[in-house]
Amino acid sequence: MTALQKIGHYLVIFLKYLSLVFFSFVAVLPVISCVITAFKSDTEYQNTNVMTMPVSWANPDNFLQAFDRANMGRAFINSTIILVTVLVVSVLVGTSLAYVLNRFQFPGNGLIRNLFLFATLLPGVAMQVAVYEIMTALHFINSLPGYIIMMCGTDVIAIYIYIQFFENISVSLDESAIIDGASYFTIYYRILLPLLKPAIVTACILKGVGTYNEYYCANLYLQNKKLLPTVATSLYTFVGPLGSKYNLICAGVIISLLPALIVFILFQKQIYSGMTAGSVKG
């Protein structure tokens, strides 16, 4: 290797790490600045620059106050109820639909797949103009079950993940079970559903993140913010009179993203593969 080549080699490595460090910094800076501010007392917040480190890193006042003001205890309970129900229902509905679409050839099979695919083209925000009317007619406004039912609405990416997975499970498994006298429901429930577990984990992570973070419909349909806040909408408390108390707001923001952070640290691998699996066919 000549000296010039050597310099070039190290330059490439330097640029490589420089861009990684730079963009990682860009990615975390807004969140870090929030963490810094969340630990500052009112006077400290008013008198220091936002990027000055707080006096104490163990000052929980803002977090406690934000948790209390934004009614976040209630919000976490609601969000948990929503999350668990939506995940259970959408897994059952999604896998059973994928089972039928993958294992049986019947007239309309292709049409139904296309109906689901076409639905992804309709942007959600635009549809809510009319969904609002339907939610009103069904008395689903300000109703947790109503919101949950709407959120269970079909998740095409999950269905495609399931179908793809079914394609890799040999049909001979079904056939031998049929010879043993198993019904189709038994085959689905006892044999295929357990095999589908990895795909279910992937789909649940995708759907779970979406559901936990959903705020547009929650804001629109769960208007009683006192009784029916979700973690995402509880942050709306800070719009208005509290709008400039950023030390409080930042604490609220940090609380709201903690669950996502924990899930991310625990399930990094599954989240990444979920993203990839969802995109290849989606």
Next chain:
Amino acid sequence: MVAQANTAGNKKGFLQWAKSRKGQQVIIIVAFMIIPLALLFTFTYLPFGEMVGYSFHNMKYVGKRTFVGWKNYASVFSRKDCFGALKLSLYYMGGSIVQLALALYLATILSFKVKGGNIFKGFMFFPYLINGIAIGFIFKFFYTRGFVFDTVLQWCGFQLENLPYWLRDQRINNISLVGTSVWRYFGQNMVLFIGAIMSVDSELYEAAMLDGANKFEQFRYIILPSIKTIVTLNVILSITGSLSAFEPPYVITSGANGTGTYFVVMNEIAHTQQKVGLASAMAVVLLLIIFAATILQKLFFKYAFRNAEDEDFGAAKRRDKQLAKYAARKAGR
């Protein structure tokens, strides 16, 4: 007597049919599809139909409705705040190009051996998991005069007096908002691209190394062809996504100071002004534009890739299979 026997016979016939394989198939198909189809109908196709109906009426959510024909559609095109708002999507398209290029660049770096690669990946991906409202607050704070962004720029030697108001100055505020969207999604795109790059057989790299290919040649001849499909898909998605840009202005500026994109305006007209007919017409117009754009892009990419595909159709097929297998294997972990 005869009739009774007949119904009994039918009943028996039905039971027998239900017990037969064919009958069981029909039953399970119907039973398993009724709920998802009901949900799909209630929350997608029924509102879609209703919306088309609303767009011909002058109406609020409550109260009486009058049929007005095409008048709402005429207003969509004549009102300044409606159709003109679509111009803003150009900013978002520009942003998504930057975002895709950045994601591709970082994905390429990270798909080679890098120390601490997983940590960098995690940092850059995490913004994707933050909820929209939190992002709204984070960036209101970030862009406030003299706060985070200004401070960092001052560290770099800029003077505060020379810096614009990031969210108020109409020359720059849309770019600030697009920046938040790039910030949120570039890491996610990067993860997608890494996934696609990793699906390439490692033997290919080894062969290329033996043949003396450099990093750039590896990118050009191995990586790029293998991720063409997913990049194309993301370009298509980004154009339709830009037309329906909504979140950044909705949560950060509420559409003030000339940042109201088409959907923000539509949302305001529907839920604050309660002009449901006009809002529906806006939604229908945009849906038509999105359909047209999707079809045009499909045709364009079909045309653009036609030669390459003809020449190497077999390879593409094999690659798609590999991608699918890869995803399944990954999901299987």
